[in-house]
Amino acid sequence: MTNPAIKVENLSKTFLTREGFWKRKTKKINAVDDLSLQVEQGELYGLLGPNGAGKTTTVKMLATLLLPTSGSVRIFDLDAVKDTTEIRRRIGFAFGGNRGLYGRLSARDNLRYFAELYALPPEVTRRRIPELLEMMGLSGRENDRVETYSSGMTQRLHLARALLHDPQLVFLDEPTVGIDPVGARELRQMIKDLIKRGKTILLTTHYMAEADELCDHIAIIDHGRIKAEGTPSRLKTLVKKESIIQAKVEQKNLPALKNIVTPLESRFPVNYVNENPFVLINITTPEPAPILDELLPLLSQHVLDSLEVRNQTLEDVYVAIIQDKAA
Amino acid sequence: MSASFFRLGWRQMDVQLRTRVLNLWTMALFFIQPAIFSIVGMILSHAAGNTSPDLVYTVIGGGIMGMWSGLVFTSTYDIRTDRREGTLELIVGSPTSLRRVEGFRTLLNILAGLSSMAFAVLAAVLIFGYDFSGVNVTGIVISMLFILFALWCMGLFLANLLAWSRLSGTFVDLLEMPMALLCGFMYPISILPPWLQKVSAVFPIRWGLEGLRESMLSATFTPHLFSRWLLALGISLAFLLLARWLDGKVHDHIRITGELHSI
Numbered sequence: 001m002t003n004p005a006i007k008v009e010n011l012s013k014t015f016l017t018r019e020g021f022w023k024r025k026t027k028k029i030n031a032v033d034d035l036s037l038q039v040e041q042g043e044l045y046g047l048l049g050p051n052g053a054g055k056t057t058t059v060k061m062l063a064t065l066l067l068p069t070s071g072s073v074r075i076f077d078l079d080a081v082k083d084t085t086e087i088r089r090r091i092g093f094a095f096g097g098n099r100g101l102y103g104r105l106s107a108r109d110n111l112r113y114f115a116e117l118y119a120l121p122p123e124v125t126r127r128r129i130p131e132l133l134e135m136m137g138l139s140g141r142e143n144d145r146v147e148t149y150s151s152g153m154t155q156r157l158h159l160a161r162a163l164l165h166d167p168q169l170v171f172l173d174e175p176t177v178g179i180d181p182v183g184a185r186e187l188r189q190m191i192k193d194l195i196k197r198g199k200t201i202l203l204t205t206h207y208m209a210e211a212d213e214l215c216d217h218i219a220i221i222d223h224g225r226i227k228a229e230g231t232p233s234r235l236k237t238l239v240k241k242e243s244i245i246q247a248k249v250e251q252k253n254l255p256a257l258k259n260i261v262t263p264l265e266s267r268f269p270v271n272y273v274n275e276n277p278f279v280l281i282n283i284t285t286p287e288p289a290p291i292l293d294e295l296l297p298l299l300s301q302h303v304l305d306s307l308e309v310r311n312q313t314l315e316d317v318y319v320a321i322i323q324d325k326a327a
Numbered sequence: 328m329s330a331s332f333f334r335l336g337w338r339q340m341d342v343q344l345r346t347r348v349l350n351l352w353t354m355a356l357f358f359i360q361p362a363i364f365s366i367v368g369m370i371l372s373h374a375a376g377n378t379s380p381d382l383v384y385t386v387i388g389g390g391i392m393g394m395w396s397g398l399v400f401t402s403t404y405d406i407r408t409d410r411r412e413g414t415l416e417l418i419v420g421s422p423t424s425l426r427r428v429e430g431f432r433t434l435l436n437i438l439a440g441l442s443s444m445a446f447a448v449l450a451a452v453l454i455f456g457y458d459f460s461g462v463n464v465t466g467i468v469i470s471m472l473f474i475l476f477a478l479w480c481m482g483l484f485l486a487n488l489l490a491w492s493r494l495s496g497t498f499v500d501l502l503e504m505p506m507a508l509l510c511g512f513m514y515p516i517s518i519l520p521p522w523l524q525k526v527s528a529v530f531p532i533r534w535g536l537e538g539l540r541e542s543m544l545s546a547t548f549t550p551h552l553f554s555r556w557l558l559a560l561g562i563s564l565a566f567l568l569l570a571r572w573l574d575g576k577v578h579d580h581i582r583i584t585g586e587l588h589s590i
Binding site for chain 1: 331334335338339342345346412413414416417418419420421422423428579582583584585587
């Protein structure tokens, strides 16, 4: 039985801030509040939550960049407070955005510098840098100043930097933020490849589809606490099993639907979205079949422009959990 | 010391040179500011009717001023920039200590600052025709080494202060001119009130400078000169120990307050 990559027990972090000018008051902010989680080796674990939920603070405590106020963090069974140097050799981290690199240096020089900070032997540095530049699709631009890079290239360079010393555990804090869809898809593929190579990854993201696609386990956190935790499929069972029927209709045909939709409004949530000249009608129901039976003839009569049914997504689950509407 | 220590040193100084030192702002700091100090000092000295060249307090003073300003601004600016650009947490989050990184950076800043002194001396020779004959060359070299060591130790101490808090930058900025006045960069310490002379005694640069001036005015080694060197060395080491002690405190403090980054 191998040790878990991450074991967190009752972790809390309180920041002190001051407010007022003449009468200064110290205020406590509980960024992380009694959080516990465990990540097994080789797993991709997602932390989801709204802005200010405590995701980044949690990651920074795990990456030894912040000291916990209370609780314990063990990384590969090492204490994150006492064994910082050994842990830092075994982890890599990349935070989203354009910060965290020397813009006036090239990608190659940035990597060379960080290779020295991780005390990589010269022969390893000479092999790893071209390897990572190739893997991240930065070959050919490696000698350009980083300040000339696009957000996607910067993000890939962040990932290359985080992987430079071949860490066993990688923390990725919102890695696809600000990247175009093609770049984000490439980055997700790189993350999948890392898992295939046996890395353990802790990922924070706002994008539910990304978490659904990538993560083995997910924790949804809010106000520094875990609200729900489990595999994506298990999380989807936490909210009522409902389907969403979406009917697209031209505004002039809306009266023809009234007889069907109006009685439903007292039984299920129904909302209308105006997308001139169309109206989207969303009906959330546990029993879509009888409603579909009534609506399908209208589709063949061209009263309805389109009709779709979809199951709950992780995003629906997330919204329900954050708004405390989970079953 | 291992090979990786020297490789880190070389890479750190290379990065420092290209990201911080080789830019117009820093060049101006290293060259234009000391030149202004030196030239104004030389003009005032001539205007006051000094027939003998006032090499000690104008040329050397201007050079030291450039080295000190360069150190204050570059060493402290580095931390501020790293904090702003998000690279401070990457350095702190690596297995290499921030102290080691700061040590190499400060060393390069001081070596770059030596160009200020060279520039000031060159200006004195070429523009004002100053003569350097009859000076104690060995004494000058040793004194300069003590001054460089003093600046390095103080630079490490100041860099730690900057790392401590985002707000400490203002305090360090405030030190620039008072230090020049207290340590008598451009005039003799003896003209300061006695209590201020006592305050200036805690700064090792003052003693290194006194040694340098003595070596420029006399070709002999005197016990007085050795005592200046000893004081410069002792107080520098005290600053180094202080910086070392502060280093551990800073590492914990910034991880408690979360001041590793700023937006």
